[in-house]
Amino acid sequence: MRLHVTLRATLAAAAAALLVTLLPAQPAWAHAKLVKSDPAGGATVSAPLAAVTFTFTEMVKQQFSTVVVTGADGVSYSDGAPKSVDKTLTQPVKPLPGGAIKVVWRTVSVDGHPIEGQFTFTNAAPAPTSAAPSSAPPATSAAAAEPSSTALTAAADPILDEGGDGGVLWLVLGGVAVVLVLAGGAFWWRRRTT
Missing domain, CATH: 2.60.40.1220 (Immunoglobulin-like)
Structure with missing residues (x-):
């Protein structure tokens, strides 16, 4: 039972991480x-x-x-x-x-x-x-x-001061979202087992 819940939580976290990483990144790379x-x-x-x-x-x-x-x-x-x-x-x-x-x-x-x-x-x-x-x-x-x-x-240097390529921002936000999803899954899993 415990293995089934852990596997389900891990798969849900991986799917969420994949969606967060792939979906918003597409428009950022459309130059x-x-x-x-x-x-x-x-x-x-x-x-x-x-x-x-x-x-x-x-x-x-x-x-x-x-x-x-x-x-x-x-x-x-x-x-x-x-x-x-x-x-x-x-x-x-x-x-x-x-x-x-x-x-x-x-x-x-x-x-x-x-x-x-x-x-x-x-x-x-x-x-x-x-x-x-x-x-x-x-x-x-x-x-x-x-x-x-x-x-x-x-002429291109001022762009770096404006934030550079938007893809970096999406990668950072995606990384934060993955960490939050994994932390939430771990917290949920811990509360379920106690």
């Missing part, structure tokens, strides 16, 4: 993913672009987003900071030169997980007819066009 970009990677654009847009599976943090749009001349054509509205991140751009355009992006999911990527597209749009800039590119070095790893890391 934002890029669904599409406009223009898409590998596309050829025939009309002038005012912005490059990204659509994600969930919202992203605007303050930690970086998008660098670079022409074949090595100059950055990003115009200001990217803006985030709902699940869309938009990076305004200056008039782009013809040829290959490289887009390097980095952002952060609402759960604190950094995501990044890059792609290229071809700009075949006619050059703008209004007040074309001088033939010499602005005094911007090619190194400034690429986001440095230090800058990208610095």
